[in-house]
Amino acid sequence: MTPDAPSTTNDPTSAPPASRGALSPRRSLAHAFVAPAVALLLTAGAWIDSNRRSAEGRNDFFLGKGAVPLPVIADFSLTERSGRPVSLASLRGRPWIAGFAFTRCGGPCPKLTGEMRKLQDSLAGTDVSLVTFTVDPEFDTPRVLSEYADQFGADKERWLFLTGDERAVKKLVSESFFLPMEKDPNARPSERITHSTKLALVDREGRLLNYFETDDRLEADGLDRLVKRARLLGRTTCMPEVNAALNATSGLLLLVGLALVRRGRVAQHKRTMLTALAVSVAFLACYVTYHAQFGSVHFPGEGGARALYLGILITHVGLAFLLVPLAATTSVLGLKGSFERHARVARLTFPVWLYVSSTGVAVYLLLYRIYSGVP
Numbered sequence: 001m002t003p004d005a006p007s008t009t010n011d012p013t014s015a016p017p018a019s020r021g022a023l024s025p026r027r028s029l030a031h032a033f034v035a036p037a038v039a040l041l042l043t044a045g046a047w048i049d050s051n052r053r054s055a056e057g058r059n060d061f062f063l064g065k066g067a068v069p070l071p072v073i074a075d076f077s078l079t080e081r082s083g084r085p086v087s088l089a090s091l092r093g094r095p096w097i098a099g100f101a102f103t104r105c106g107g108p109c110p111k112l113t114g115e116m117r118k119l120q121d122s123l124a125g126t127d128v129s130l131v132t133f134t135v136d137p138e139f140d141t142p143r144v145l146s147e148y149a150d151q152f153g154a155d156k157e158r159w160l161f162l163t164g165d166e167r168a169v170k171k172l173v174s175e176s177f178f179l180p181m182e183k184d185p186n187a188r189p190s191e192r193i194t195h196s197t198k199l200a201l202v203d204r205e206g207r208l209l210n211y212f213e214t215d216d217r218l219e220a221d222g223l224d225r226l227v228k229r230a231r232l233l234g235r236t237t238c239m240p241e242v243n244a245a246l247n248a249t250s251g252l253l254l255l256v257g258l259a260l261v262r263r264g265r266v267a268q269h270k271r272t273m274l275t276a277l278a279v280s281v282a283f284l285a286c287y288v289t290y291h292a293q294f295g296s297v298h299f300p301g302e303g304g305a306r307a308l309y310l311g312i313l314i315t316h317v318g319l320a321f322l323l324v325p326l327a328a329t330t331s332v333l334g335l336k337g338s339f340e341r342h343a344r345v346a347r348l349t350f351p352v353w354l355y356v357s358s359t360g361v362a363v364y365l366l367l368y369r370i371y372s373g374v375p
């Protein structure tokens with residue numbers, strides 16, 4: 001018996017684990033590395049590919065849409081309702097949602113601005129800003145915009161109302177957002193401007209990611225999708241990083257624990273595996289807290305990327321449920337000194353646990369790193 005083996009009649013070091021049972025445990029455990037390795041390789045591939053493409057301003061891995069660079073909003077210089085100048089640089093570093101309206105509008109503008117007010121509430125706790133560009137800058141002075149903004153309870157810090165030179169606004173709307181803005185001087189003031197009711201989502205680098213329809217006759221779930229995308233882009237918590245780190249740590253501890261027991265270092269194996277258990281319990285507590293606070297996070301990728309993500313996520317969650325009784329039984333058998341039975345159960349627990357930990361990291365990478373900037 002090695003000095004750190006527990007004193008029990010069921011001597012764990014009396015025979016090498018590989019010599020017991022019909023099935024070779026080394027081989028069965030070797031198979032355990034295959035699934036996590038494949039999941040991590042696919043994820044690493046997606047990451048490398050997306051880094052290469054995002055250097056060119058595009059993120060189309062697996063999207064099957066062709067490599068179209070994302071348009072970047074051109075710099076502008078306008079005036080906020082408070083009177084301060086605002087340029088593209090003032091908005092850099094946080095995601096923002098642009099809407100186009102005018103205060104005299106007798107058509108869809110009140111509804112559109114009302115929807116932006118709802119977004120202000122739904123996006124509390126993120127760093128997403130809202131920006132309303134007036135399409136009637138001749139009439140909508142900072143003072144007029146200020147009164148309009150107050151009617152909608154617009155937060156002065158998070159929701160900007162911009163006006164300025166009419167030609168500059170028109171150039172921005174049509175050449176950066178690719179949206180219509182037409183003025184008919186002969187029409188009644190409430191109908192004078194024709195413009196889009198879409199909202200545009202812009203990322204932290206000023207890239208135009210996507211449009212979302214506010215008119216639910218045209219697109220019923222447009223705003224739901226916008227809230228999900230914006231919450232993902234504008235999160236301010238680092239809980240997903242903490243959770244991924246906890247998963248990576250428990251995975252590494254499992255590997256170290258296995259290596260230790262293979263060398264007959266049972267006491268160290270015990271400590272390492274119980275630490276892995278504590279780390280996984282901490283992960284579970286953080287995961288539940290995070291999702292109770294922020295709800296579920298929508299994956300924005302499509303096609304093959306979505307199938308890969310859902311395949312990993314579903315097996316990850318399913319096996320995580322199975323892991324609870326398995327890890328508990330394995331630990332209790334180990335602690336009680338029933339090592340034969342412990343080893344038998346552990347041969348199932350180990351691959352399941354390793355898969356759950358490594359796919360936890362893969363889910364984080366896919367959702368928060370690789371696909372967070374997908375249009």
Ligand code: HEM
Pocket residue numbers: 006012016017018025026029258261266267269270273274277327330331334335339340342343344346347349350
């Ligand atoms: C919760 C966590 C644990 C896990 C996942 C785990 C996992 C494993 C694995 C994978 C093996 C190798 C099985 C084989 O292929 O032969 C093993 C063996 C062993 N473990 Fe654990 N273990 C855990 C906790 C413990 C604890 C608390 C002890 C207490 C001393 C312990 C003692 C042993 C011993 C003595 C062996 C060698 C058994 C034999 O070869 O017959 N383990 N464990």
